[in-house]
Amino acid sequence: MRDWAAARTKRLEISGIRKMFELAKPGTINLGIGELDFEPIDEAKQALSKAVNEGHNGYGPTKGMPELRDSIAESLHINRKDVTRENVMITAGATQGLLVSAMALFDHGDEILIPDPGFVLYSPHAIMCGAFPVKYSLKQEHAFVPQPDEILELINTRTKAIILNTPNNPTSGVIDKDTIRAIRDIAIDHDLVIISDEVYDKIVYDGKHYSFLNGDYDNVVYINSFSKSFAMTGWRVGYMASSEELIKDLSKIQYYNIACPPTPLQYACQKAMEAPDNKIDERVNILRKRRDVIVDRINKIDGFTCLKPNGAFYAFPSFDHDILGMDFAMKLLEAGMICAPGSAFGSGGEGHLRFSYANTIENIEKGMDILEQVAGTIPMK
Ligand SMILES: Cc1ncc(COP(=O)(O)O)c(C=O)c1O
Known part of the structure; x- marks a missing residue:
């Protein structure tokens, strides 16, 4: 059959993060999504x-x-x-x-x-x-x-x-x-x-x-x-x-x-x-607390280095483990947490994982337990 896709379509690849989301089982802790868990006012x-x-x-x-x-x-x-x-x-x-x-x-x-x-x-x-x-x-x-x-x-x-x-x-x-x-x-x-x-x-x-x-x-x-x-x-x-x-x-x-x-x-x-109160300041304060929890947990894991984000809501640590980011993220997915491999954002993101902390502290803690456990099974470089 004729391939109808134009050359420009063929040059595009499906986003790596979408691929991950499609594989997630129900109940998986989602630290992959770039979307706040708040409602419009x-x-x-x-x-x-x-x-x-x-x-x-x-x-x-x-x-x-x-x-x-x-x-x-x-x-x-x-x-x-x-x-x-x-x-x-x-x-x-x-x-x-x-x-x-x-x-x-x-x-x-x-x-x-x-x-x-x-x-x-x-x-x-x-x-x-x-x-x-x-x-x-x-x-x-x-x-x-x-x-x-x-x-x-x-x-x-x-x-x-x-x-x-x-x-x-x-x-x-x-x-x-x-x-x-x-x-x-x-x-x-x-x-x-x-x-x-x-x-x-x-x-x-x-x-x-x-x-x-x-x-x-x-x-x-x-x-x-x-x-x-x-x-x-x-x-x-x-x-x-x-x-x-x-x-x-x-x-x-x-x-x-x-x-x-x-x-x-x-x-x-x-x-x-x-609106007199658009709730943005209140929400930034909630995100600040979550940021502090996730950064602290990640930095306690051997081989991980995480800078403290000053904006947005993503932790983007580097890891010293002997594994590609995509494979690392797949292991985490199998263990019950979605995150995005840094390489989904370009080759410069290899060696990093992205965790969105637009989630409850309880879920962030559970996600970090999974990260700690999985990271412990992967040898360092
Ligand atoms: C840096 C950046 N720009 C643009 C967008 C897209 O925003 P919108 O939902 O307004 O299309 C996103 C969404 O994740 C983003 O992270």
Whole structure:
């Protein structure tokens, strides 16, 4: 039979994490999923059913509801005072924002700098647009912060964009102010677009989140989402901010991609933003306690080294055991816990495992018992 898949489809591989999830038995402790175990706040849930019942079920503007774009623009003033609704577009999750960015900006043959290890969408999106992902490293010895010198060395005349992600998935690394400035200066010198995925910006434990949107470089495409901060992964609402000019280009692609973001959900997200208590601080405090438990447990296991995440909700320890990450994760799965092998996020993630601590302390403790027991059966290098 004819193979109908286009060349670009054939070049894509199913995500390693999905493969793991499909193999899990019921009752398995899930420290694999990048999703908070919280609910959207009541005000947002009520606003959603109200919007549906009141008939806000039709198409809306391609760039999203003006009122929501206004609220988002205002929330971004901590980064840039001149952001208005004309700089903002609502998307179907950060996922679609990232795809729209790739489709609107990447040409065949362009080179796109992406983090390794890095979130699973960046490389496939570049490939789907005929561009080449070129990896820069995130290393534990540098607290998983990109090194401007390395980025500089990777740039050539074909380089079009740098994708950055802070706080980072899978490493939980947070990029400091000076590194942000240095990378922004490199982008300005080489006329590159910065695509900055900041979906974990509100989940920062100590200190403050620094954004690539901060400053006067207009060629920044800022990506964010309601998924993580507002515990609304299934609602599929995200947003992006950029120069008016780039937003016009991005909205052209958005129109031919999804016509408009989902209408009733935007009403609900608006309410979530306006709510007097969005519960984010309370939830970050819960996550902080879980982080402290998991990091402490992992560091007590022979051969493991785990940095304390300052953002997001992933522990990304290295291990000295003589085994590939995928095989290690499979052994853990057989013993009753799902985690993600670091290699699912790129070859730079080999030798690491990713544990999401978006789970109860009880389950985290049970998961760590399994890790301790399984790790004890694997010889060291
Ligand atoms: C770094 C990063 N960016 C983007 C996304 C996708 O977010 P959304 O649910 O808004 O599509 C995720 C989800 O795990 C993520 O970890």
